[in-house]
Amino acid sequence: MATQQTAAKRATSVLISLLIVAMVLALFFAYRRSGGLLHLHRPRLHVSARRLPYYAICSLARMTAAYALALIFSLVYGMLAAKGRAWERVMIPAIDIAQSVPVVGFFPAAIYFFVALAHGSRIGVEMAAVFLIFTSQAWNMALGVFESVRTLPNDSLEALDAFGATGWLRLKRLLLPACVPKLIYNSILSWVSGWYYLIACEIITVGPAHYQLPGLGSYLMTAADKGRTGELIAGLLALLAIIVLMDGIIWQPLSEWAEKFRYEFAASSEPMRSLGLFDALGSVGPTVLRTFRALMRPIVRAVHRALASTPPFEPARHPALQRASRLMRIGLAAAAFFLITLGIVNGTVALIRTLLQPWPAAVRQIPLATGASMLRMIAAYAISLAWTIPCAIAASESQRFARRLAPIAEIVGSMPATALFPLIVLFVIRVTGGMNLASILLILTGMQWYVLFNLLAGISQIPADLKEAARSFGLSRMATWRKLTLPAILPSLLTGSITAWGGGWNALILSEYFVYRGATYKVFGLGAMLDDATYQSGNGLMILLTLLSMVLVVVLLNRLVWRRLYDVATDRYRIDY
């Protein structure tokens, strides 16, 4: 009975997932019209160290805009999803899909969409770039907010109810503070993956159109492409400086501040921290924060005063206003409904029209290509596990190692491997004579950090008393790994694996097909087929079919393998005694 129910539940969630994907696909294909891009004015990119600050500021602005959007999105989405079971059942699978569907594959469609939206101006390309970075930042943050609100102890909710604290007060005093620790931790991770995709979205090649946004990503890629090693290193150093500075000034003080909001009582876990590298900068951070607050205070006070001096608004006294607001709400809902319906109808028509085209012979190779890509993914995943698990175990045995590893991983993980792709590819091809190993290594760069960061988080959550018990009873190193460390990190390993595979599919698209100085390097695989269709033939049907099969594989893998393993792991291996 119970198993039947869960099977039914699983089936509905698979169905919902597929529906959401179908809707997104339809929406994107509705706006898949090329042409606009070709007429765009293209700024020239100069690879010179003097222009580096300008490019750095451009990229930083893009990242900040995307992060601001992701922050707002994650708060609204996460809280809505935590509002009730019904919301949760639709919104959480949607996030799951968004997290693991290869957004990079939809990028060309997104560009067409935004360029069309901006009437063919450069703003459209900027919007598309910000959107792609946003998609690499938003999902884990939204999940963090959802988890924080969902796991709030019931009694603190009841306490607020008992004091009659509702609305804004409830948000300010309970919900927002509860989100702070996970939100800040996930923000750090989001910036890491944001830098990774920055490169991919500042250089845009769609069919015949080639476009570069001014920024660090384009700069690095162009420098690598032109073989200008000196400028490449200068660019990487600039990026490194930004990452380290941001960490010292923003994330480190914020992580310390977040400690105040932690809910658990376990005396153990090392605080979720950020870099400890530049302690000197640590004192700069609070000063900046204090100055910022001092500057903001008069504004906040003024707003408060203004609010306090206006008489309380009682809607019951203004029937006309009430009527107007009701009308407006209905109007908005109708407009939204109309737009969505239009999009879906449009998209479905476009889809059907695409599907009715003659199917090229290459379609028959899709299953085989999927298999080949799968094998590459598995290889990259195996390499990730092979080095991250020993690292995590070492971190669990030595606090010193853990404290050193985390900041280094944060920096190295933020360094956009995508910018180094040319160097890696050329080197590996020279050594092995083929592109296969290079492709696997490139996928690895998009996978390994997710596993590592999740494992490190898992390690930091092992309660101190369990570690003491293992030592006190004289467990050997091996026995401690078997009885304590490995079971304790299993849930984190699975969370990390799910995200890593999501990142891997994205990286797959970037790494099976590679253009360098006019020459195209590629392997046989699903990602390469998609790229071929997008950048060479422009065959809409092939794009659609490759994307569809990729999404299908992702969804099935997630629902049938990862979710099941995750359920087992959280059921048996969670620490909640």
Place this chain on the structure above:
Amino acid sequence: MALLELKHVSRSFPHAKGNLPVIEDLSFTVEEGEFVAIVGPSGCGKSTMLRIVNGLMAPTSGQVLYQGRQVDGINLECALVFQSFALMPWLSVKANVELGLEARGLAPAEREKRAGIYIDKVGLDGFEEAYPRELSGGMKQRVGLARALAVEPRLLLMDEPFSALDALTAITLREELLDIWQSADMPVDNIIMVTHIIEEAVELADRILVLSSGPGRLVADLKVELARPRDRRKEGFNALTDKVFSLIEERG
């Protein structure tokens, strides 16, 4: 020779503003066959002291002698019972109890037999395959006790073992602990128990060491001469409780 001897033991922890001393110049001995309770206000370093005795932590200065030899690393003749139970949530009751036996290199058959005996002794017969999260607090601490007893330690160390339990469960478990300690077929002769419940110390122990807080120093070393079984309604019980109370209040 004394079973255990602490000589001028101090321990401090690195802190934002220099070193924070937790225990200062603590010296006492425990004789063979004694049940010693250590009481004191929170923050007096009781638990730290227990971890130093077990060898989980080294003292900053001073010496710990076990049967005349200096403790260096984990003392495997001790077993520790935790306030939070510290059971591995992914291991069954039996596997949890076998933890220390496996570490001591016992063969699987022997492990199983011994775990069975001690699970029986603490009254958890039939729960061998249950997981900790399926048990009540009292039952979890029975598992913790069985796990410690199974390694047949000469010295049982208990860190606030009954503080996380409700009062009625704690009463039952205290009685059972005394039974275990007094029964001839149990290998445990010596117990050091850290607690902040003064009545618990008076009810169970032969000796009560009173510590002051911040940093922990020895304030008093009292022998408990009351006849067993002890009861708070019997003469002398409340007088001793009051005495320990006032010692802590004065010096804490």
